[in-house]
Amino acid sequence: DTAVSQTPKYLVTQMGNDKSIKCEQNLGHDTMYWYKQDSKKFLKIMFSYNNKELIINETVPNRFSPKSPDKAHLNLHINSLELGDSAVYFCASSGYQGTQYFGPGTRLTVL
């Protein structure tokens, strides 16, 4: 069984479009995250949700908005996509001691 899944795996789109990436975890964790990994492999936390409340919001453009319909899901919506948004986006959930369980990643390419 997949612990943390996200879809789609690849997303290619034009500048200015709006897109969403979905994430689901079946681990029963209370906290979920979105990370962005750029071409240099730097991994930056974007958001985290704990019990449906946003508790960390790093300096991310407000074009990015997380949506959590329930504890097992944390979707990422991106409006007006820009070239610089091209990256790999990872969803994760955390368990005991903050150990992170990552999804397989979504490679976003903005043309």
Place this chain on the structure above:
Amino acid sequence: SQQGEEDPQALSIQEGENATMNCSYKTSINNLQWYRQNSGRGLVHLILIRSNEREKHSGRLRVTLDTSKKSSSLLITASRAADTASYFCATVLFDTGRRALTFGSGTRLQVQP
């Protein structure tokens, strides 16, 4: 800026050799974790060391933590080609129920068969 900085940025060794990666961080932590990322994949948790621990082992992995120097090291003994991956350290600070976790920049390890 990144909380953790790994050193070296890249490391190439022969199969059977040991690989050592270092991580430095800047603030107080509750624990420090190491993750591995294979190309095109998500990160996988390897080992966690609490702030009151100095050394921890898991199979071929050995992690040390020096909170006075704000540094940690990951040693992989008897490396295998399958160990080829990027390795990241991540520091965790529990803050009023939050689990702020910050990743370093990673070390790319290449193990030559």
